[in-house]
Amino acid sequence: xxxxxxxVLGLGAVVLTGVWMGxxxxxxxxxxxxxxFNLHPLCMVLGLVFLQGDAILVYRVFRNEAKRSVxxxxxxxxxxxxIVTIVGVVAVFDFHRASHIPSMYSLxxxxxxxxxxxxxxxxxxxxxxxxxxxxxxxxxxxYLPLHVFCGVLLLVMSIGSxxxxxxxxxxxTIMATYSHLPPExxxxxxxxxxxxxxxxxxxxxxxxxxxxxxPNPEEEALSVHFKTxxxxxCSPTP
Amino acid sequence: xxxxxxxVLGLGAVVLTGVWMGxxxxxxxxxxxxxxFNLHPLCMVLGLVFLQGDAILVYRVFRNEAKRSVxxxxxxxxxxxxIVTIVGVVAVFDFHRASHIPSMYSLxxxxxxxxxxxxxxxxxxxxxxxxxxxxxxxxxxxYLPLHVFCGVLLLVMSIGSxxxxxxxxxxxTIMATYSHLPPExxxxxxxxxxxxxxxxxxxxxxxxxxxxxxPNPEEEALSVHFKTxxxxxCSPTP
Numbered sequence: 001x002x003x004x005x006x007x008v009l010g011l012g013a014v015v016l017t018g019v020w021m022g023x024x025x026x027x028x029x030x031x032x033x034x035x036x037f038n039l040h041p042l043c044m045v046l047g048l049v050f051l052q053g054d055a056i057l058v059y060r061v062f063r064n065e066a067k068r069s070v071x072x073x074x075x076x077x078x079x080x081x082x083i084v085t086i087v088g089v090v091a092v093f094d095f096h097r098a099s100h101i102p103s104m105y106s107l108x109x110x111x112x113x114x115x116x117x118x119x120x121x122x123x124x125x126x127x128x129x130x131x132x133x134x135x136x137x138x139x140x141x142x143y144l145p146l147h148v149f150c151g152v153l154l155l156v157m158s159i160g161s162x163x164x165x166x167x168x169x170x171x172x173t174i175m176a177t178y179s180h181l182p183p184e185x186x187x188x189x190x191x192x193x194x195x196x197x198x199x200x201x202x203x204x205x206x207x208x209x210x211x212x213x214x215p216n217p218e219e220e221a222l223s224v225h226f227k228t229x230x231x232x233x234c235s236p237t238p
Numbered sequence: 239x240x241x242x243x244x245x246v247l248g249l250g251a252v253v254l255t256g257v258w259m260g261x262x263x264x265x266x267x268x269x270x271x272x273x274x275f276n277l278h279p280l281c282m283v284l285g286l287v288f289l290q291g292d293a294i295l296v297y298r299v300f301r302n303e304a305k306r307s308v309x310x311x312x313x314x315x316x317x318x319x320x321i322v323t324i325v326g327v328v329a330v331f332d333f334h335r336a337s338h339i340p341s342m343y344s345l346x347x348x349x350x351x352x353x354x355x356x357x358x359x360x361x362x363x364x365x366x367x368x369x370x371x372x373x374x375x376x377x378x379x380x381y382l383p384l385h386v387f388c389g390v391l392l393l394v395m396s397i398g399s400x401x402x403x404x405x406x407x408x409x410x411t412i413m414a415t416y417s418h419l420p421p422e423x424x425x426x427x428x429x430x431x432x433x434x435x436x437x438x439x440x441x442x443x444x445x446x447x448x449x450x451x452x453p454n455p456e457e458e459a460l461s462v463h464f465k466t467x468x469x470x471x472c473s474p475t476p
Contacts, residue, residue, distance in 0.1 A: 101417065102417045102418070105416065105418070105419045106405070106427070107405050107426070107427045107430040107431075108405060110427055111401070111431075149445065153438060157434075159398075160434075163349070163402055166345055167344070167345050167402050167405050167409075170345070171413070172409070179340045179343050189348055192345040193345075196398075200391060204387065207387065
């Protein structure tokens, strides 16, 4: 039920962004115009929020599947999220360059860039620590709580940055009429609330004990065996 | 160390807000003018973020003191936070009324109002459930995780609403020069980042297992005894 609601809210946010940019802001293009800018909000809501949220949720939704498959799916959905996010970042920088608008001055850009950099770092470290046998079992154990904390932080910062972006965009385009709450303003506000609800729901699902992966002694034993083998083969230091 | 850093960041945010409003926005007053509005950011950063964060932290800082005293301190600091917050909300509504500016249309106002309403509700429920012997032991146990989740959510929503407010204020006042990042813009951006860091630090402190209150069997026994007495006296249902 929570899983389904999260998908409705997440997809709803993507659709609302599409409608806002498509219906009220002139649609999409890749030519340095405002239509190229319009790809920025769409990619950020799709990649940084919806796909990133779903990548986190796979550990709860598929909690009874083989751990290695779920881990792989977690990494792949995050990779998709990362690609879409990078397209969104390129779109806004390219639009700024073509229109001679400065970049990286606003609080939205500072928070957004910090989020994207942390996201890239988290993905690379996650890949090295948990999918490739680079880190020792001890190091994995130390990094895991930090990886989880940063994952939740990233989702929160992503949604916060989107809300800052929505406010910026509204004030740059409809400041004169925003206080009368025209349809475009109401739609963008509803988008912000939808993103907030998506975040609250995803985080409430992943912090609920009953949705956690049940401990599997056989898997643990295999995993330790695999780690021991790996450590023996790759890392000569204890 | 984390506790000290959190106080530096929290007080730093309050000072930055005071400097922004005092030095660049004409100071403070209570006369329906922009100077009355200036109390809004100051009260929100002080009450909703700094005091609320500290009220959460008392459970970790005083983790070895008597539970009832810490609970009382938690409630009192939250009451202070609530009073300062309400002054801040009244300031902005009073300024809007005097200047004939509509209220409650922006995403900032929607998120901010949701935060303030949730804060009031959380405070009243917390008082009834945990300080007054109204709820049964079973009901307390059910409500506690929700109280903790909503407390963290409230801090996150408070900081998010402040960041939205900073963005709004900057675009309403210095939109023409913001892209050249004048001192006022840089100061407000730094305020936003400081609030973000305060939130990350507070939440990282409260989610660390080692800072949790150590279990005290004697206290637990007393507490259960107290609850049993209370339930017997107040709630006839099992």
